[in-house]
Amino acid sequence: MVTTSEAEALEKHPELADLCPMPDIAKLIGGKWKLIILQILIFKGTKRFNELRRMIPGVTQTMLTNQLRALEADGLVTRKIYAEVPPKVEYTATQRALDLEEMFHAMHNWWMRADG
Amino acid sequence: MVTTSEAEALEKHPELADLCPMPDIAKLIGGKWKLIILQILIFKGTKRFNELRRMIPGVTQTMLTNQLRALEADGLVTRKIYAEVPPKVEYTATQRALDLEEMFHAMHNWWMRADG
């Protein structure tokens, strides 16, 4: 299959240079669960693991752990472990995640508009 | 696996009601290619099929067709066929897609910020 490389695309279409890289953004906030998790942590504040689990319909323990770990690795979420039994772990949106508020508002407006 | 249903989540956490449904939004603009396609059609205007193909690094003909068809079905893109040989087909962002501009700007700002 003949596909275009990044370099070719930019050479032939220099005007593409001012578009931001969607694949990179998708790596951070793409997938089935990340936007839901971020939305809750950003707008509803810090949550515990099982709290999130109960707030997100259909998410499994495995996926929630995976996604939270990925978000943590990308600096969008912090994880605070309390030395208690039974365990207590809190997840909080970082400033970088809070900066996504504008995007979430835009999405919300777009969804609510529902005219087009 | 015990997961929460939509109804349970809302009953236990009524404050979730004001969050917009990310899964529904993801159906429209999620996946590997849709955001790139929309970004180009919204900010760079109408494009022909092979033009898009050359502008999007790594996309295959198959995927580009699929995604454009899905976007068309969801009312985000219109398809105009010219009765010429060789074939000429133009893709244009609808108003509903143009309304996503705000979201793209927010993403762009977020990406450019790159501090947190």
Add this chain to the structure above:
DNA sequence: GCATATAGTATCAAAAAAGATACTGTAACC
């Protein structure tokens, strides 16, 4: 003494998404 809640991990299986490949028809160009 048994069940429950907590926050996980490890392993395996299924489903969804993406990709490769081969094919179509016709006009223009060399």
Add this chain to the structure above:
DNA sequence: GGTTACAGTATCTTTTTTGATACTATATGC
């Protein structure tokens, strides 16, 4: 008369993502 460009379709395979299941440890309540 062979090659290229155009905009696809059909089929199959691979890869990625997501999900299911069983398991861990320990304090508290009944």
